[in-house]
Amino acid sequence: MTDYDDLFAETAASDSLFVDKRALDPLREPDEIVARSEQQQQVARLLNGVHEGYLPTTVSIYGPPGTGKTVTTRRVCGEFAARTETFAVEYVNLKECRSLFSAANEIHLELTGTKRGAYEGLDGVFEGIWEALEAYPEWTVLILDEIDHIQHDSNYDPNDFFYRLLRGEGKLKRDLNLSVFLVSNELLEVDLRLDSRVKSAMDGEEVFFPPYGVALLERILRPRIEQAFRDGAVPDAVFEYGVREAARRWGDVRKALRLFRQAGETATERGLEAVTRECLDATIETTGKEAVTEKLLALPFNHFLVLTGVTGWTERPSGEIKQPVTTSEVVASLHQQNLAEEFLLSERAVRELVTDLETMGLVDTWVDSRGREGRVKQIETSFDPQWVRDVLERYVAETEQVDPESVLADPDVGS
Ligand SMILES: Nc1ncnc2c1ncn2[C@@H]1O[C@H](COP(=O)(O)OP(=O)(O)OP(=O)(O)O)[C@@H](O)[C@H]1O
Ligand SMILES: [Mg+2]
Numbered sequence: 001m002t003d004y005d006d007l008f009a010e011t012a013a014s015d016s017l018f019v020d021k022r023a024l025d026p027l028r029e030p031d032e033i034v035a036r037s038e039q040q041q042q043v044a045r046l047l048n049g050v051h052e053g054y055l056p057t058t059v060s061i062y063g064p065p066g067t068g069k070t071v072t073t074r075r076v077c078g079e080f081a082a083r084t085e086t087f088a089v090e091y092v093n094l095k096e097c098r099s100l101f102s103a104a105n106e107i108h109l110e111l112t113g114t115k116r117g118a119y120e121g122l123d124g125v126f127e128g129i130w131e132a133l134e135a136y137p138e139w140t141v142l143i144l145d146e147i148d149h150i151q152h153d154s155n156y157d158p159n160d161f162f163y164r165l166l167r168g169e170g171k172l173k174r175d176l177n178l179s180v181f182l183v184s185n186e187l188l189e190v191d192l193r194l195d196s197r198v199k200s201a202m203d204g205e206e207v208f209f210p211p212y213g214v215a216l217l218e219r220i221l222r223p224r225i226e227q228a229f230r231d232g233a234v235p236d237a238v239f240e241y242g243v244r245e246a247a248r249r250w251g252d253v254r255k256a257l258r259l260f261r262q263a264g265e266t267a268t269e270r271g272l273e274a275v276t277r278e279c280l281d282a283t284i285e286t287t288g289k290e291a292v293t294e295k296l297l298a299l300p301f302n303h304f305l306v307l308t309g310v311t312g313w314t315e316r317p318s319g320e321i322k323q324p325v326t327t328s329e330v331v332a333s334l335h336q337q338n339l340a341e342e343f344l345l346s347e348r349a350v351r352e353l354v355t356d357l358e359t360m361g362l363v364d365t366w367v368d369s370r371g372r373e374g375r376v377k378q379i380e381t382s383f384d385p386q387w388v389r390d391v392l393e394r395y396v397a398e399t400e401q402v403d404p405e406s407v408l409a410d411p412d413v414g415s
Contacts, residue, residue: 015268015271016230016268017229017230017233017264017267017268017272017274017275018228018229018230018233018264018268019227019228019229019230020227020228021228021261021264022228023224023225023227023228024224024225024228024257024258024260024261024264025257026066026253026254026257026258029071030071030220030224033068033071033072033075034216034219034220035068035212035216035219035220036068036072036209039068039072039207039208039209040072040075040076042207043059043061043072043073043076043077043207044076044080046059046205047076047077047080047087047141050084050086050087050139055139055141055177055179056179056203056205057166057178057179057180057201057202057203058166058179058180058181058182058201058202058203058204058205059179059180059181059182059203059205059206059207060182060184060187060188060202060205060206060207061073061181061182061183061184061206061207061209062183062184062185062186062187062188062206062207062208062209063185063208063209063210063211064185064209064210064211064251064252065185065252065254065255066250066251066252066253066254066255066256067209067210067211067212067251067252067253068209068212068253069183069209070145070183072209073143073181073183074089074091074143077089077091077141077143077181084139085137086137086138086139087137087138087139087140087141088136088137088139088140088141089140089141089142089143090107090110090111090140090141090142090143091110091143091145092106092107092110092142092143092144092145093106093145093146094106094144094145094146094147094149094150095145095146095149096149097149097150099150099155099156100122100150100155100156100157100158100160100161101118101121101122101125101155101156103150103161104122104125104126104129104161105125107125107129107142107144108125108128108129108132111128111129111132111133111136112128112132116128122155122156122160122161122164126164126165126168126170127170129170130168130170130171130173130174130176131170133171133174133176133178134174134176138177139177139179140176140177140178140179141178141179141180141181142178142179142180142181143181143183144180144181144182144183145183146183146184147182147183147184147188148184148185148186148188158194159194159195159197159198162194162198162201162202163197163198163201165180166180166198166201166202167201187206210251211247211250211251211252212247212251212252212253213247213251214243214244214247217243217246217247217251217253217256218240218243220253221239221243221253221256221257221260222239224257225239225260228260228261228264229264229275232273232274233264233267233273233274233275234260234264234274234275235274235275238274238275238276238277238280241277241280242256242259242260242263242280243256245259245280245284246259249284249288255287255291258287259280259283259284259287260275262283262286262287263275263279263280263282263283264279266279266282266283267279288383289383289384289387292362292383292387293387293390293391293394295360295362296362296387296388296391296395297391297394297395297398297399299395301343301399302345302349302353303353303356303357303360304395304399305334305339305343305345306330306334306345306350306353306354306357307357307362307363307381307388308333308334308337308388308392309325309329309330309331309333309334309337309350310323310325310330310333310354310357310363310379310380310381310385310388311323311381311385311386311388311389312325312330312333312334312336312337313325313329313333321385321386321389323379323380323381323385324378324379324380325378325379325380326376326377326378326379327347327350327351327354327377327379328347330350330354330379331345331346331347331350334350354379361382362381362382362383363379363380363381363382364379364380364381364382365377365378365379365380366378
């Protein structure tokens with residue numbers, strides 16, 4: 001029989017550097033929003049429009065990950081609602097919504113506590129939304145978070161979705177004062193290719209959340225690090241180094257919190273008295289890789305394929321991956337992979353895919369005029385090229401876009 005006293009004693013972290021690790025949980029609401037006074041003021045000013053009889057139909061709240069968009073928007077709206085009888089706020093996260101219908105249904109769920117059946121269609125769901133809003137206070141803000149996750153699907157166009165939300169007949173008929181706060185990483189009209197009809201129905205109000213710099217990140221992190229770690233477990237110089245690296249690399253609170261948590265775990269494992277720079281460096285190396293791996297696994301097949309071409313050249317004696325490469329080298333490398341015919345990409349297709357990859361931040365390109373061939377575009381990955389090879393097997397195993405068996409012209413050759 002297991003002796004549970006022993007079991008727990010054996011597995012307890014001895015001399016842990018943490019006293020309250022929860023302080024580093026990014027999902028935990030901070031007691032106080034710091035360092036976002038400008039954005040808080042912008043949102044507050046918009047909300048105060050209620051006292052003058054006006055709320056914009058839409059407000060775009062955008063900026064890179066971990067810059068406080070969600071936490072700030074919810075907090076300011078919530079505090080305003082608590083002080084204003086004629087105002088209500090509802091929050092819906094659309095991250096998991098796979099279709100526009102499910103996005104609308106998620107809003108329905110938040111407002112009514114129930115979902116509609118698929119047979120009722122988008123019309124039915126919107127009708128339910130308007131009916132529910134009739135019972136709301138005079139002014140309502142609907143925060144739609146991670147709205148950039150909704151995608152064109154075969155049944156509905158996002159333009160149609162937004163048009164209904166902003167100008168829907170049921171809404172106009174009932175004269176509802178609904179304002180939609182759209183939270184996303186990119187400006188939506190660009191990201192979702194909204195048409196002019198929808199754009200003209202949007203109010204063009206924008207609140208931008210830039211990445212955090214060193215000073216702001218330091219103010220946000222200091223109280224949480226103090227709460228999470230034992231006294232003296234994160235020396236000032238190490239804290240400052242970590243903050244600087246986090247600001248330079250990401251400007252993202254969530255990643256910065258994870259950096260310190262993992263570095264603390266590493267230090268504890270190594271039996272150190274305090275977190276060191278090396279612990280931070282070791283963590284940066286792996287978090288970087290984790291983040292890139294996630295991105296790589298989510299890529300469409302052709303994009304991933306091009307990356308295998310970009311990283312397909314090896315410097316012979318050392319075995320090191322050769323970078324940068326040119327577009328024709330990428331194409332040549334793909335041809336060497338013994339791919340089935342339908343997977344072969346033309347030089348033109350490769351060029352377009354490289355442009356996409358550059359937009360996603362996965363490759364850097366520049367034109368080099370010194371080469372033998374005159375002005376030639378040089379391409380290299382923005383991360384360690386070995387990571388593409390490391391993730392290859394997982395990509396093939398996990399992606400549902402291709403049948404692994406069908407990728408190679410002759411599966412037995414070239415492996
Ligand atoms: N100004 C801030 N003051 C205090 N804590 C903050 C601040 N900004 C961010 N945080 C912390 O970072 C976490 C992440 O912030 P938040 O979720 O608001 O980012 P986001 O911009 O919405 O990111 P994403 O684009 O990934 O959704 C918050 O839960 C909070 O703990
Ligand atoms: Mg968010």
